[in-house]
Amino acid sequence: MFESLQQLATGFTIASTVQNLLYCLIGCIVGTLIGVLPGLGPIAGIALLIPATFSLNPTSAIIMLAGIYYGAMYGGSTTSILLNVPGETASVITCIDGYQMAQKGRAGPALAIVAIGSFIAGTIGIFGLVFLAPPLAEAALAFGPPEYFSLMVFGFVVLSNVTGKSFLKSLMMAIVGLIIGTIGLDPVTGDARFTFGSIYLLGGIEFVAVAIGVFGIGEVLVNVNQPSELLDQGVLMPRLRELYPSFQDLKKSIGAILRGAVSGFGIGLIPGPAPVIATYTSYMIERRVSKHPEEFGKGAIEGVAGPESANNSACQAAFIPLFVLGIPFGPVTAIFLGALLIHGVSPGPLMISQHPGLFWGVIASMYIGNFILLILNLPLVPLFANILRIPKRILLPLVILFCMTGMYTVNNSVFDIWMMLLFGAMGFLMRKWAYEGAPLLLALVLGPKLEVAFRQSLMISHGNFEVFISRPISIIFLLATVIFLVFPAVRLIFKKSKKGGG
Amino acid sequence: MNRDEIIGGIAIFLFGMATALLSLGMPIGTFRMAGTGFFPLCLGILLMVLSVLFLSKLFFQGKKVSVKREFVERHGSIKQLTFFFGTMVLVTLFFNRLGYPLTSLLLMVALLRILGIKRWGLNILISVVTAVGSYFLFVKWLDIPMPKGWIGL
Numbered sequence: 001m002f003e004s005l006q007q008l009a010t011g012f013t014i015a016s017t018v019q020n021l022l023y024c025l026i027g028c029i030v031g032t033l034i035g036v037l038p039g040l041g042p043i044a045g046i047a048l049l050i051p052a053t054f055s056l057n058p059t060s061a062i063i064m065l066a067g068i069y070y071g072a073m074y075g076g077s078t079t080s081i082l083l084n085v086p087g088e089t090a091s092v093i094t095c096i097d098g099y100q101m102a103q104k105g106r107a108g109p110a111l112a113i114v115a116i117g118s119f120i121a122g123t124i125g126i127f128g129l130v131f132l133a134p135p136l137a138e139a140a141l142a143f144g145p146p147e148y149f150s151l152m153v154f155g156f157v158v159l160s161n162v163t164g165k166s167f168l169k170s171l172m173m174a175i176v177g178l179i180i181g182t183i184g185l186d187p188v189t190g191d192a193r194f195t196f197g198s199i200y201l202l203g204g205i206e207f208v209a210v211a212i213g214v215f216g217i218g219e220v221l222v223n224v225n226q227p228s229e230l231l232d233q234g235v236l237m238p239r240l241r242e243l244y245p246s247f248q249d250l251k252k253s254i255g256a257i258l259r260g261a262v263s264g265f266g267i268g269l270i271p272g273p274a275p276v277i278a279t280y281t282s283y284m285i286e287r288r289v290s291k292h293p294e295e296f297g298k299g300a301i302e303g304v305a306g307p308e309s310a311n312n313s314a315c316q317a318a319f320i321p322l323f324v325l326g327i328p329f330g331p332v333t334a335i336f337l338g339a340l341l342i343h344g345v346s347p348g349p350l351m352i353s354q355h356p357g358l359f360w361g362v363i364a365s366m367y368i369g370n371f372i373l374l375i376l377n378l379p380l381v382p383l384f385a386n387i388l389r390i391p392k393r394i395l396l397p398l399v400i401l402f403c404m405t406g407m408y409t410v411n412n413s414v415f416d417i418w419m420m421l422l423f424g425a426m427g428f429l430m431r432k433w434a435y436e437g438a439p440l441l442l443a444l445v446l447g448p449k450l451e452v453a454f455r456q457s458l459m460i461s462h463g464n465f466e467v468f469i470s471r472p473i474s475i476i477f478l479l480a481t482v483i484f485l486v487f488p489a490v491r492l493i494f495k496k497s498k499k500g501g502g
Numbered sequence: 503m504n505r506d507e508i509i510g511g512i513a514i515f516l517f518g519m520a521t522a523l524l525s526l527g528m529p530i531g532t533f534r535m536a537g538t539g540f541f542p543l544c545l546g547i548l549l550m551v552l553s554v555l556f557l558s559k560l561f562f563q564g565k566k567v568s569v570k571r572e573f574v575e576r577h578g579s580i581k582q583l584t585f586f587f588g589t590m591v592l593v594t595l596f597f598n599r600l601g602y603p604l605t606s607l608l609l610m611v612a613l614l615r616i617l618g619i620k621r622w623g624l625n626i627l628i629s630v631v632t633a634v635g636s637y638f639l640f641v642k643w644l645d646i647p648m649p650k651g652w653i654g655l
Contacts, residue, residue, distance in 0.1 A: 168556050191529075193528065397617065409648075459534065464533075
């Protein structure tokens with residue numbers, strides 16, 4: 001442990017050089033700006049800016065790219081809160097309560113708590129990264145296809161239960177998302193499915209098109225469908241002192257932040273889209289432990305603080321398998337792997353001994369990056385919150401223009417804009433019929449991985465379904481799913497019988 | 503019973519049915535070696551079962567409508583909505599031909615007008631500032647290749 005601390009101190013010396021601090025600052029600013037633009041998430045942002053790092057030394061290059069990553073994650077939360085447009089998958093959950101807070105004139109506290117929560121979670125994540133990296137990375141390898149399948153089934157049931165008013169409707173939306181996720185090439189055999197001969201559909205439905213469509217365009221269309229006089233009514237605007245969280249807000253959030261940071265870190269080690277799973281697991285935990293679960297979905301600050309902290313923590317933990325094993329478990333870390341290889345660094349068990357300066361320097365820079373984001377974003381909260389002062393008659397066309405532009409930039413394809421419009425119309429109908437968008441979106445992301453895990457599990461077991469209940473980790477998740485499904489009903493029956501008896 | 507709820511339930515049932523039927527046209531395989539259509543077939547059937555459950559629940563609930571009617575009751579202008587969405591469709595249709603700067607300008611002018619910004623001076627000012635700003639942000643600063651169209655910008 002002492003050796004790790006000593007190495008971390010060396011890392012801070014490397015990361016605190018004027019040059020590296022500057023690159024970290026540039027990365028955070030550029031990342032935040034990219035994250036705020038719909039469509040350009042961290043993946044596109046890092047991919048676009050890798051060429052800009054070619055002339056830098058590997059340590060400075062990775063420090064700058066890590067800054068872009070954190071900045072983009074933060075920026076994505078900003079659009080979720082203000083406009084109900086998730087910048088990336090991990091911000092979908094933030095839309096639920098963050099947007100409701102903004103509608104009630106509490107965009108400032110929501111944005112501020114994201115910055116504070118991310119910083120605290122980042123701090124916890126750094127210590128986890130330093131001390132727990134090697135043993136936790138080994139534990140993560142115990143996750144095979146059956147465990148992963150059971151974990152995702154648990155996730156879907158939990159998410160369907162915590163979003164919306166009807167469990168059945170949310171579950172149906174999750175299934176619709178899974179079906180949409182099957183469009184494109186079969187991940188196992190490579191055959192085309194539901195493409196109807198279109199080459200554009202071979203790669204599947206672009207996640208960003210569904211996210212911007214269902215949430216962003218759907219929300220705009222709902223607003224346009226309102227009577228004219230309602231368009232002149234803005235959201236409640238806060239007074240200056242209400243732009244930052246009150247003591248009560250901080251008191252409510254601190255538990256959520258700590259829980260989110262710890263759970264997010266653990267989940268970050270699991271292969272797959274860890275930040276996404278981490279956010280909805282945190283949301284579920286917060287709703288379960290809250291004394292006022294009915295406030296969730298209506299603007300509960302814990303519903304923003306917990307998932308955003310979990311997101312940040314999971315992002316840091318995801319670097320462990322990349323650095324220690326050389327295996328990227330998600331798309332962002334895969335891009336980082338590419339960037340490291342371009343700069344002549346091969347991550348893996350030997351990275352710490354062969355490139356100690358880079359390894360510890362990047363870890364220290366993550367902490368510095370979190371601090372920069374905190375001091376950069378807290379003063380910007382009033383600026384971002386004031387976006388909502390723009391009259392809806394002007395704001396709505398602006399949102400449409402940025403959604404269409406952002407959508408085009410993902411693949412430079414007009415087809416993606418068509419998809420966005422289609423899902424926008426669907427998002428409008430979903431609002432009309434009171435269906436939740438979050439389960440659909442998360443199922444779309446996790447669907448292909450769920451299918452692969454399911455089919456691989458059955459291949460391993462020669463078609464025997466016992467594989468899901470014969471492995472300890474898998475059975476724990478499945479039991480948790482059953483408990484989660486049965487517990488509310490049992491509690492209701494128990495309450496009724498108690499009333500009847502009394 | 504809520505008409506919107508029933509329409510939604512039926513639409514989801516039909517979506518599940520279409521998925522299941524289309525999946526049957528693909529190789530299903532066995533549990534040991536599942537084919538391309540196996541997973542979507544399971545999902546389609548599951549969706550049909552869930553939507554039938556949902557519709558039965560609505561039927562047995564009868565007049566006890568659980569859904570919040572707030573959204574439905576605040577119906578606004580269908581005409582405004584149609585024009586708004588129609589403009590987005592039209593602009594997408596001509597996106598490549600007109601090019602990004604012109605498309606963004608026309609989109610802004612039309613949408614602002616539809617939403618009631620009737621003063622042409624203000625409308626044009628907002629549209630031009632937005633179109634020029636987004637052009638410099640995406641094309642010049644972020645260096646993203648957007649369609650140039652016939653004006654070649």
